[in-house]
Amino acid sequence: MFNSSTTPSSWINIFSREEGLETVYTNNMMVRLIASKNGTEIIHHRLARTGVMGLTPATHWDELESLCLLSGSLRVTYGSETSVLYPGDKLVASPVHEHVCIVAMENSEFLYVSSAPVFQSYQRSVSGFHELAVQIALKDGYTASHCERIRRYSLMIGCELNLNAIELLSLSCGALFHDIGKIQIPDEILMKPGRLSPEEFDIIKQHTIFGRDIMDSPENPFLHVGSKVAEQHHERYDGSGYPYGLKKDEIYLPAAIVAVVDSYDAMVSNRPYQPARKKTDAVREIASLSGKLYNPQVVNAFLKVVDTFTYED
Ligand SMILES: [Fe+2]
Structure with a gap:
Protein backbone atom coordinates (compact mmCIF):
# COMPACT_ATOMS: atom_id res chain seq x y z
CA MET A 1 0.00 0.00 0.00
CA VAL A 118 -11.71 1.27 -14.86
CA PHE A 119 -12.87 4.32 -12.91
CA GLN A 120 -14.52 6.08 -15.87
CA SER A 121 -16.66 3.03 -16.53
CA TYR A 122 -17.80 3.19 -12.88
CA GLN A 123 -18.91 6.77 -13.47
CA ARG A 124 -20.76 5.87 -16.68
CA SER A 125 -22.57 2.89 -15.18
CA VAL A 126 -23.48 4.72 -11.99
CA SER A 127 -24.99 7.66 -13.87
CA GLY A 128 -26.86 5.16 -16.11
CA PHE A 129 -28.16 3.34 -13.02
CA HIS A 130 -29.27 6.60 -11.48
CA GLU A 131 -31.20 7.74 -14.57
CA LEU A 132 -33.04 4.43 -14.83
CA ALA A 133 -33.85 4.33 -11.11
CA VAL A 134 -35.39 7.81 -11.39
CA GLN A 135 -37.44 6.74 -14.41
CA ILE A 136 -38.82 3.71 -12.55
CA ALA A 137 -39.65 5.78 -9.46
CA LEU A 138 -41.49 8.36 -11.58
CA LYS A 139 -43.40 5.77 -13.54
CA ASP A 140 -44.40 3.21 -10.96
CA GLY A 141 -45.95 3.68 -7.53
CA TYR A 142 -43.01 1.79 -6.10
CA THR A 143 -40.11 3.59 -4.54
CA ALA A 144 -36.44 2.95 -5.08
CA SER A 145 -36.38 1.34 -1.63
CA HIS A 146 -38.75 -1.41 -2.86
CA CYS A 147 -36.34 -2.24 -5.70
CA GLU A 148 -33.36 -2.25 -3.32
CA ARG A 149 -35.22 -4.49 -0.85
CA ILE A 150 -36.02 -6.97 -3.64
CA ARG A 151 -32.35 -6.96 -4.60
CA ARG A 152 -31.14 -7.47 -1.05
CA TYR A 153 -33.57 -10.26 -0.11
CA SER A 154 -32.98 -12.02 -3.46
CA LEU A 155 -29.24 -11.89 -2.99
CA MET A 156 -29.51 -13.45 0.48
CA ILE A 157 -31.47 -16.36 -1.01
CA GLY A 158 -28.99 -16.64 -3.89
CA CYS A 159 -26.08 -16.89 -1.43
CA GLU A 160 -28.00 -19.51 0.60
CA LEU A 161 -28.42 -21.53 -2.63
CA ASN A 162 -24.70 -21.13 -3.48
CA LEU A 163 -25.37 -19.69 -6.92
CA ASN A 164 -22.31 -19.21 -9.11
CA ALA A 165 -20.84 -15.75 -9.77
CA ILE A 166 -22.71 -14.99 -12.98
CA GLU A 167 -26.02 -16.09 -11.46
CA LEU A 168 -25.41 -13.88 -8.41
CA LEU A 169 -24.55 -10.88 -10.61
CA SER A 170 -27.61 -11.59 -12.75
CA LEU A 171 -29.73 -11.84 -9.62
CA SER A 172 -28.46 -8.62 -8.06
CA CYS A 173 -28.84 -6.57 -11.26
CA GLY A 174 -32.04 -8.28 -12.44
CA ALA A 175 -33.76 -7.99 -9.06
CA LEU A 176 -32.98 -4.27 -8.84
CA PHE A 177 -34.41 -3.60 -12.32
CA HIS A 178 -36.98 -6.42 -12.59
CA ASP A 179 -39.84 -4.00 -13.41
CA ILE A 180 -37.87 -1.60 -15.63
CA GLY A 181 -40.15 -2.57 -18.57
CA LYS A 182 -43.03 -0.74 -16.87
CA ILE A 183 -41.58 2.54 -18.10
CA GLN A 184 -43.01 1.57 -21.52
CA ILE A 185 -46.52 0.76 -20.26
CA PRO A 186 -49.04 3.62 -20.69
CA ASP A 187 -49.82 5.43 -17.41
CA GLU A 188 -53.59 5.04 -17.84
CA ILE A 189 -53.16 1.25 -17.66
CA LEU A 190 -50.36 1.10 -15.09
CA MET A 191 -52.07 3.50 -12.69
CA LYS A 192 -55.67 2.44 -13.39
CA PRO A 193 -57.63 2.11 -10.17
CA GLY A 194 -59.86 -0.97 -10.10
CA ARG A 195 -59.88 -4.03 -12.31
CA LEU A 196 -57.98 -4.30 -15.56
CA SER A 197 -59.68 -5.70 -18.65
CA PRO A 198 -58.09 -8.84 -20.18
CA GLU A 199 -56.71 -6.64 -22.98
CA GLU A 200 -55.18 -4.23 -20.48
CA PHE A 201 -53.65 -7.10 -18.49
CA ASP A 202 -52.12 -8.43 -21.72
CA ILE A 203 -50.42 -5.05 -22.11
CA ILE A 204 -49.16 -5.12 -18.49
CA LYS A 205 -47.67 -8.56 -19.14
CA GLN A 206 -45.54 -7.00 -21.85
CA HIS A 207 -43.40 -5.28 -19.19
CA THR A 208 -41.37 -8.49 -18.94
CA ILE A 209 -40.42 -8.40 -22.63
CA PHE A 210 -39.91 -4.64 -22.61
CA GLY A 211 -37.68 -5.04 -19.54
CA ARG A 212 -35.56 -7.69 -21.23
CA ASP A 213 -35.14 -5.49 -24.30
CA ILE A 214 -34.18 -2.40 -22.29
CA MET A 215 -31.62 -4.39 -20.31
CA ASP A 216 -30.22 -6.05 -23.45
CA SER A 217 -29.94 -2.73 -25.30
CA PRO A 218 -26.43 -1.77 -26.45
CA GLU A 219 -26.96 1.53 -24.58
CA ASN A 220 -27.07 -0.32 -21.26
CA PRO A 221 -24.11 -2.73 -21.28
CA PHE A 222 -24.03 -2.75 -17.47
CA LEU A 223 -27.57 -4.21 -17.39
CA HIS A 224 -27.17 -7.12 -19.84
CA VAL A 225 -26.38 -9.57 -17.09
CA GLY A 226 -29.84 -9.10 -15.51
CA SER A 227 -32.09 -9.21 -18.60
CA LYS A 228 -33.25 -12.82 -18.18
CA VAL A 229 -34.50 -12.03 -14.68
CA ALA A 230 -36.61 -9.13 -15.97
CA GLU A 231 -37.97 -11.38 -18.71
CA GLN A 232 -38.91 -14.32 -16.46
CA HIS A 233 -39.78 -12.88 -13.03
CA HIS A 234 -43.53 -13.51 -13.56
CA GLU A 235 -43.09 -17.12 -14.69
CA ARG A 236 -44.52 -19.58 -12.17
CA TYR A 237 -43.34 -23.09 -11.22
CA ASP A 238 -46.59 -24.76 -12.36
CA GLY A 239 -46.56 -23.02 -15.76
CA SER A 240 -49.30 -20.53 -14.87
CA GLY A 241 -47.07 -17.45 -15.24
CA TYR A 242 -46.14 -15.19 -18.13
CA PRO A 243 -44.89 -14.27 -20.72
CA TYR A 244 -44.13 -17.84 -21.87
CA GLY A 245 -45.75 -20.17 -19.32
CA LEU A 246 -42.37 -21.78 -18.52
CA LYS A 247 -42.41 -24.57 -15.91
CA LYS A 248 -40.15 -25.89 -13.14
CA ASP A 249 -36.47 -25.90 -14.17
CA GLU A 250 -37.23 -24.16 -17.47
CA ILE A 251 -37.35 -21.01 -15.36
CA TYR A 252 -33.97 -19.37 -14.79
CA LEU A 253 -33.19 -19.86 -11.08
CA PRO A 254 -32.38 -16.17 -10.33
CA ALA A 255 -35.77 -15.25 -11.87
CA ALA A 256 -37.50 -17.91 -9.72
CA ILE A 257 -35.90 -16.27 -6.66
CA VAL A 258 -37.16 -12.80 -7.64
CA ALA A 259 -40.64 -14.29 -8.17
CA VAL A 260 -40.77 -15.37 -4.51
CA VAL A 261 -39.25 -12.18 -3.12
CA ASP A 262 -41.39 -9.85 -5.26
CA SER A 263 -44.56 -11.65 -4.10
CA TYR A 264 -43.43 -11.62 -0.46
CA ASP A 265 -42.53 -7.91 -0.51
CA ALA A 266 -45.87 -7.03 -2.13
CA MET A 267 -47.66 -8.89 0.69
CA VAL A 268 -45.82 -7.11 3.53
CA SER A 269 -45.92 -3.63 1.92
CA ASN A 270 -48.74 -1.10 2.11
CA ARG A 271 -50.24 -0.79 -1.37
CA PRO A 272 -53.00 1.54 -2.65
CA TYR A 273 -55.42 -1.41 -2.91
CA GLN A 274 -54.24 -3.50 0.04
CA PRO A 275 -52.82 -2.80 3.52
CA ALA A 276 -49.60 -4.57 4.55
CA ARG A 277 -50.04 -8.10 5.85
CA LYS A 278 -48.20 -9.55 8.83
CA LYS A 279 -44.81 -11.06 8.03
CA THR A 280 -45.84 -14.41 9.54
CA ASP A 281 -48.95 -14.57 7.30
CA ALA A 282 -46.91 -13.74 4.21
CA VAL A 283 -44.29 -16.39 5.05
CA ARG A 284 -47.03 -18.99 5.60
CA GLU A 285 -48.62 -18.17 2.24
CA ILE A 286 -45.32 -18.42 0.35
CA ALA A 287 -44.63 -21.78 2.06
CA SER A 288 -48.12 -23.05 1.12
CA LEU A 289 -47.46 -22.24 -2.54
CA SER A 290 -44.14 -24.13 -2.68
CA GLY A 291 -44.21 -26.53 -5.61
CA LYS A 292 -47.27 -24.76 -7.00
CA LEU A 293 -46.41 -21.18 -7.89
CA TYR A 294 -42.88 -21.21 -6.47
CA ASN A 295 -39.78 -23.35 -6.88
CA PRO A 296 -39.51 -25.54 -3.71
CA GLN A 297 -35.72 -25.18 -3.60
CA VAL A 298 -36.13 -21.39 -3.57
CA VAL A 299 -38.90 -21.50 -0.95
CA ASN A 300 -36.70 -23.66 1.33
CA ALA A 301 -33.86 -21.15 1.07
CA PHE A 302 -36.32 -18.27 1.59
CA LEU A 303 -37.61 -19.91 4.81
CA LYS A 304 -34.02 -20.23 6.08
CA VAL A 305 -33.14 -16.56 5.58
CA VAL A 306 -36.46 -14.68 5.92
CA ASP A 307 -35.92 -14.01 9.64
CA THR A 308 -32.89 -11.90 8.73
CA PHE A 309 -34.86 -9.68 6.31
CA THR A 310 -35.10 -6.14 7.61
CA TYR A 311 -37.71 -3.84 6.08
CA GLU A 312 -35.81 -0.58 5.61
CA ASP A 313 -37.29 2.34 3.68
FE1 LIG B 1 -43.14 -7.31 -12.66
Missing part, protein backbone atom coordinates in the same frame (compact mmCIF):
# COMPACT_ATOMS: atom_id res chain seq x y z
CA PHE A 2 1.21 3.52 -0.74
CA ASN A 3 1.68 6.14 1.96
CA SER A 4 2.88 9.71 1.88
CA SER A 5 6.52 8.79 2.35
CA THR A 6 6.53 6.47 -0.67
CA THR A 7 4.24 8.52 -2.93
CA PRO A 8 6.24 10.29 -5.66
CA SER A 9 5.66 14.03 -5.40
CA SER A 10 4.60 14.25 -9.05
CA TRP A 11 1.47 12.29 -8.15
CA ILE A 12 0.23 15.19 -6.06
CA ASN A 13 -1.06 16.95 -9.19
CA ILE A 14 -3.22 13.97 -9.97
CA PHE A 15 -5.08 14.52 -6.70
CA SER A 16 -5.78 18.17 -7.45
CA ARG A 17 -8.90 17.50 -9.51
CA GLU A 18 -12.12 19.20 -8.51
CA GLU A 19 -13.66 17.49 -5.55
CA GLY A 20 -16.44 15.18 -6.65
CA LEU A 21 -14.91 14.13 -9.94
CA GLU A 22 -12.98 11.36 -8.29
CA THR A 23 -15.76 9.98 -6.10
CA VAL A 24 -18.70 7.86 -7.20
CA TYR A 25 -21.62 7.02 -4.92
CA THR A 26 -24.47 4.57 -5.14
CA ASN A 27 -26.84 3.82 -2.30
CA ASN A 28 -24.59 1.00 -1.09
CA MET A 29 -21.18 1.78 -2.52
CA MET A 30 -18.73 4.66 -2.39
CA VAL A 31 -15.78 4.51 -4.73
CA ARG A 32 -12.89 6.98 -4.57
CA LEU A 33 -10.01 7.20 -6.99
CA ILE A 34 -6.96 7.58 -4.77
CA ALA A 35 -4.29 7.65 -7.45
CA SER A 36 -3.74 6.97 -11.11
CA LYS A 37 -0.69 6.97 -13.32
CA ASN A 38 0.01 5.51 -16.76
CA GLY A 39 -3.28 3.66 -16.71
CA THR A 40 -2.83 2.10 -13.28
CA GLU A 41 -5.55 3.05 -10.81
CA ILE A 42 -5.82 2.63 -7.06
CA ILE A 43 -9.43 2.84 -5.95
CA HIS A 44 -10.81 2.86 -2.43
CA HIS A 45 -14.20 1.13 -2.06
CA ARG A 46 -16.74 1.26 0.72
CA LEU A 47 -19.37 -1.38 0.24
CA ALA A 48 -22.36 -1.44 2.59
CA ARG A 49 -23.66 -4.77 3.89
CA THR A 50 -25.21 -6.81 1.01
CA GLY A 51 -23.71 -4.40 -1.53
CA VAL A 52 -22.31 -6.14 -4.61
CA MET A 53 -19.36 -5.55 -6.90
CA GLY A 54 -18.82 -7.64 -10.01
CA LEU A 55 -15.80 -8.28 -12.20
CA THR A 56 -16.40 -9.56 -15.70
CA PRO A 57 -13.80 -11.21 -17.92
CA ALA A 58 -13.44 -9.49 -21.26
CA THR A 59 -11.66 -10.34 -24.47
CA HIS A 60 -8.58 -8.15 -25.02
CA TRP A 61 -8.39 -7.57 -21.26
CA ASP A 62 -5.10 -8.86 -19.91
CA GLU A 63 -4.62 -6.67 -16.87
CA LEU A 64 -3.64 -7.18 -13.27
CA GLU A 65 -6.45 -6.70 -10.78
CA SER A 66 -5.93 -6.90 -7.07
CA LEU A 67 -8.10 -6.33 -4.04
CA CYS A 68 -6.96 -5.99 -0.44
CA LEU A 69 -9.58 -5.97 2.30
CA LEU A 70 -9.10 -3.26 4.95
CA SER A 71 -12.15 -3.86 7.13
CA GLY A 72 -15.35 -5.92 7.22
CA SER A 73 -15.76 -9.21 5.36
CA LEU A 74 -16.45 -10.09 1.74
CA ARG A 75 -18.03 -13.21 0.28
CA VAL A 76 -16.18 -13.72 -3.01
CA THR A 77 -17.48 -16.09 -5.67
CA TYR A 78 -15.00 -16.70 -8.50
CA GLY A 79 -16.78 -18.81 -11.13
CA SER A 80 -18.43 -21.39 -8.89
CA GLU A 81 -15.91 -21.27 -6.01
CA THR A 82 -16.83 -19.22 -2.96
CA SER A 83 -14.57 -18.02 -0.16
CA VAL A 84 -14.71 -15.33 2.51
CA LEU A 85 -12.12 -12.57 2.84
CA TYR A 86 -11.24 -10.95 6.15
CA PRO A 87 -9.12 -7.83 6.83
CA GLY A 88 -5.62 -8.27 5.44
CA ASP A 89 -6.71 -10.93 2.93
CA LYS A 90 -6.12 -10.20 -0.74
CA LEU A 91 -7.21 -11.39 -4.14
CA VAL A 92 -4.98 -11.12 -7.19
CA ALA A 93 -5.92 -12.04 -10.75
CA SER A 94 -4.06 -11.35 -13.98
CA PRO A 95 -6.29 -11.40 -15.89
CA VAL A 96 -9.70 -12.29 -14.44
CA HIS A 97 -10.74 -15.46 -16.31
CA GLU A 98 -14.21 -15.93 -14.90
CA HIS A 99 -16.99 -13.78 -13.50
CA VAL A 100 -16.40 -12.66 -9.93
CA CYS A 101 -19.18 -11.62 -7.58
CA ILE A 102 -18.19 -9.84 -4.37
CA VAL A 103 -20.88 -9.48 -1.70
CA ALA A 104 -20.24 -7.44 1.44
CA MET A 105 -21.27 -9.54 4.45
CA GLU A 106 -20.96 -6.43 6.61
CA ASN A 107 -19.96 -2.83 5.94
CA SER A 108 -16.54 -3.26 4.33
CA GLU A 109 -13.67 -1.23 2.93
CA PHE A 110 -11.06 -2.38 0.47
CA LEU A 111 -8.43 -1.13 -1.92
CA TYR A 112 -8.70 -2.22 -5.52
CA VAL A 113 -5.79 -1.84 -7.94
CA SER A 114 -6.11 -2.24 -11.69
CA SER A 115 -3.28 -1.94 -14.21
CA ALA A 116 -5.75 -0.41 -16.72
CA PRO A 117 -8.29 2.37 -16.08
